[in-house]
Amino acid sequence: MNPKPKSWLKQQCYRFASVIFFICFIVIWELICRLAEVPNYILPSPSSIVSAFFSVEFSRWMTHLGATLRVALIGFALSILIAIPLAICMVRSELLSRTLYPVLVVIQSTPVVAVAPLIIVILGTDDPSRILITCLITFFPIVVSATTGMLETPEEMIELSKSLRAPQYRETWQIRIPYAIPHIFTGLRVSITLAIIGAVVAEFVAAEEGLGYFIQFSTSYFKIPQAFAGLFFLAGISLLLFKSIHWIQAWLFPWSLPKKSKY
Amino acid sequence: MSSNNSKAYVSMKSVGHRYDPLPDAPMAVQNIDLDIHRHEFVAVVGPSGCGKSTLLRMVSGLLIPSHGEVSVFNLPVTEPRDDVGIVFQKANLLPWLTVQQNILFPLKHKYGNYSKKDEQRADELLKMVGLEQFSNKMPDQLSGGMQQRLGIARALLLNPDILLMDEPFSALDALTREQMGFELLKIWEAAPKTVLFITHSISEAVLLSDRILVMSERPGTVLDLIEVDIPRPRTSDTINEARFTQLTNLIRGHIYEPQA
Ligand SMILES: Nc1ncnc2c1ncn2[C@@H]1O[C@H](COP(=O)(O)OP(=O)(O)OP(=O)(O)O)[C@@H](O)[C@H]1O
Ligand SMILES: [Mg+2]
Numbered sequence: 001m002n003p004k005p006k007s008w009l010k011q012q013c014y015r016f017a018s019v020i021f022f023i024c025f026i027v028i029w030e031l032i033c034r035l036a037e038v039p040n041y042i043l044p045s046p047s048s049i050v051s052a053f054f055s056v057e058f059s060r061w062m063t064h065l066g067a068t069l070r071v072a073l074i075g076f077a078l079s080i081l082i083a084i085p086l087a088i089c090m091v092r093s094e095l096l097s098r099t100l101y102p103v104l105v106v107i108q109s110t111p112v113v114a115v116a117p118l119i120i121v122i123l124g125t126d127d128p129s130r131i132l133i134t135c136l137i138t139f140f141p142i143v144v145s146a147t148t149g150m151l152e153t154p155e156e157m158i159e160l161s162k163s164l165r166a167p168q169y170r171e172t173w174q175i176r177i178p179y180a181i182p183h184i185f186t187g188l189r190v191s192i193t194l195a196i197i198g199a200v201v202a203e204f205v206a207a208e209e210g211l212g213y214f215i216q217f218s219t220s221y222f223k224i225p226q227a228f229a230g231l232f233f234l235a236g237i238s239l240l241l242f243k244s245i246h247w248i249q250a251w252l253f254p255w256s257l258p259k260k261s262k263y
Numbered sequence: 264m265s266s267n268n269s270k271a272y273v274s275m276k277s278v279g280h281r282y283d284p285l286p287d288a289p290m291a292v293q294n295i296d297l298d299i300h301r302h303e304f305v306a307v308v309g310p311s312g313c314g315k316s317t318l319l320r321m322v323s324g325l326l327i328p329s330h331g332e333v334s335v336f337n338l339p340v341t342e343p344r345d346d347v348g349i350v351f352q353k354a355n356l357l358p359w360l361t362v363q364q365n366i367l368f369p370l371k372h373k374y375g376n377y378s379k380k381d382e383q384r385a386d387e388l389l390k391m392v393g394l395e396q397f398s399n400k401m402p403d404q405l406s407g408g409m410q411q412r413l414g415i416a417r418a419l420l421l422n423p424d425i426l427l428m429d430e431p432f433s434a435l436d437a438l439t440r441e442q443m444g445f446e447l448l449k450i451w452e453a454a455p456k457t458v459l460f461i462t463h464s465i466s467e468a469v470l471l472s473d474r475i476l477v478m479s480e481r482p483g484t485v486l487d488l489i490e491v492d493i494p495r496p497r498t499s500d501t502i503n504e505a506r507f508t509q510l511t512n513l514i515r516g517h518i519y520e521p522q523a
Contacts, residue, residue, distance in 0.1 A: 156351050156353070156355045159325055160349070160351070160368075163324075164343070164372050166373050255403070
C-alpha cells in the first residue's frame, strides 16, 4: 500500500543495497591500498586477497571448510536437541527454571575463549571438545528464545486448552511450541553465527584443520592476504548459514514469518 | 420439551469472586443470582471492569468462584465441561493451523485425532458460517468478521448445549457487527442452545437476547434483570420499534444512574 510506487531504479537500489555497499567498500579499500602503497603484510588489497584465495588449492579449502562446518553444525544441532527439551521442562516446572536459569546465565557470561583451553585439557584435542565449546556458546540464545516464546503464549489460547481439559503435553505440543516457533527461529539465527565463532575459537586453541586454524597459521607465517582470504571465506559461510535458517523457516513454517519480510 | 423449559440449565446462587486472596480485598463480582433456562439467550451488559468476563469464566469452569455456587444442569461446576462451548473476544484462532484445522482443533486437542465423519461435520459448520471455500486458507488471510465466524463455528464443533460468548463482536466494525448478530441469531434458531452473551453494546443485547442482566460498576452486582419482550424473529427493522428504544433507554438509564 505504497502511496507512490517506487521507480524501477529505486526498487533495484533497495533490493541490492547491501551488495552495492559491499562493492563500494571493496573499491575504496583497493584504491586506498594502491594510492597509499600500503604494504601487503599490513593491509592487503582486495585484489591480492583474491589472488591468495585462488593460490590455495580448492581441495584444501574444502578440507578446512569441512572441518569447521562439521564442528559448527554438530555443535549447533546438539544445542537444539538439548535446548528445546530443556526449555520445555523449564516452562512446565517453575522449580526447574528457578534452579537452572542462574546456572545458564553463569555459563553464558563466562567467556568461552577463557574456558576453551580448559576444555581441551580435560577432553583432549579432538572433535568432542570443539563441539562442546560450540555448544556452550550456541546454547543460551536457543533456550532463552524458546522459553520466552512458550511463556508469552496468550492467556486466551491457554484457556482454550483448559476449557477442553486437554492433557498438558498437548497444551505444550499443540499450542505453546507452535506459538514459540518465531521466537525460536530468532534464537536460531543468533545461534548459528555463534556456532561458527565457537568452532573457530576452538580451532584457535587446538586443531590441525579448519578455517580458524587456517587463518591462525597463515597469520603466523605472515601470509596476511591468505589469512584475509580465509576470513572472508568464513564470513561468507556465516552469512550463508544465517540465510539458510531463514529459508528453513520459510519452507517449514511459512505462517511464522512476518507479513512483510524485510531481509 | 416444554417441561424442560422451566428447568434452570445454568444456575448461580449468590455467586461472588475476589481474585486477591486477602480477606479485605475488594470483590470483583458479588451476589449474583441468576437462573438461565434451557435454550434461553441471556445477555450481560455493564461498564468495563464490572466483572462480566469473570462471570463467564465462572460459568465455564475456568475459574472457581470464591463465594457461592455455579451449577450447570444441577451439578456444581468444578472444571470445564464438554457440553459448554466458548467463543472468545478476539477469535483466538491458532495462526499456524488452516481454517479447517482450526475448526477441528477442539477434537485434535482433546482426543489427539479425529475421524472422517468429524471432518464432514467441520465442513458442514464451515458451510453454515459461509467459509466453505476458505477451508485451506490460513486465519490471517480472513477478514475480522470471517475470523470471528470461524471462532463461533469452532465453539459449535463439540455440539455444546451451552454457548458462552465473551464480547465476540467487539473487535468488528459496526456494520459487520450488526450482520454477525443476525447470523448468530440464525445459527441459534437453527440449532437452539442456551447462550450467555457478554457485550458492551446495549442495542446488540436488546436485539439478540431473551433477557438482559445489567451489572453495576465494580464490585459487579445485578442491577436489573430485564425481560426482552420483542417477538422473534428479529430483523433489522426491530431497531425501529418503539419497544426497542424503550428497552435500550431503560438499560442506559440503569448504567449511567445506578442510584435512580
Ligand atoms: N486475573 C485477574 N487477577 C486479578 N484481578 C482480576 C483478574 N481478572 C480480572 N480482574 C479484576 O476483576 C474485575 C473484573 O474484571 P473482568 O475482566 O471480569 O471485567 P469485565 O466486565 O469483563 O471488563 P471488560 O468489559 O473491560 O472486559 C476488574 O476490576 C479486574 O481488575
Ligand atoms: Mg471482559
